[in-house]
Amino acid sequence: MKLSEIKELIKAEVLCNEEMLSMETTCAFGSDLMSDVLAFSCRDTILITGLTNIQTIRTAEMLDIKCIIFVRNKRPDESIVELAKEKGMCLLATRHTMFTTCGILYSNGLKGVDME
Template identity: 50%
Template sequence: MKLREVKELLNARVLTGEEHLDEDVYVACGCDLMSDVLRYAKEDGILLTGLVNKQVFNTVDMANMHSIVFVRSKVPGEELLEMAEDIDMLIMTTDYPLFESCGILYHNGLKGAIPKNEL
């Protein structure tokens, strides 16, 4: 799935990294617990979260992910958006809650980060 399709499906607004919208994403991780993100996230996946703090950006960067969708209309502050630009990260925000956002993407073919054999 292209990140542009994620944007359209979630009626999301791009905050940084619009130039990445034509890149592919194969898995998503919907999570507010950053230790789980480090455990289960896949490289080049997309994180959906309601947390808006520096640890989210650091975790995503450490996990080699390059995209975040903040749910429930959350918007990071200017300092965090500048940090995202510095590490070349696509940041979007959607009005949908986490559960619905993940459901919409899953229903449209985006897979989860945890393999079924690990559930």
């Protein structure tokens, strides 16, 4: 699924790196616990979270995550957005809750990460 399709499905705003919307992704992982995010590995994953701090960007960087979706109308401050720009990450923000965001994407064919 392309990031542009995800953006439309969840009515998201692009916070940075809009040129990445043509990128494809195969799965998503939703969590507000960065330790849980670190416990998985999947290529082409997007991260769905409500955490807007620097640890979110650093965690995504370690796992080579190229897109983070912030839920519940959360917006990172400008320093976080700038770091994501530098690291080549697309940031999206949606008013939907994490549950609704995950549900919309899952029902449209985006797979979740298996923790096996």
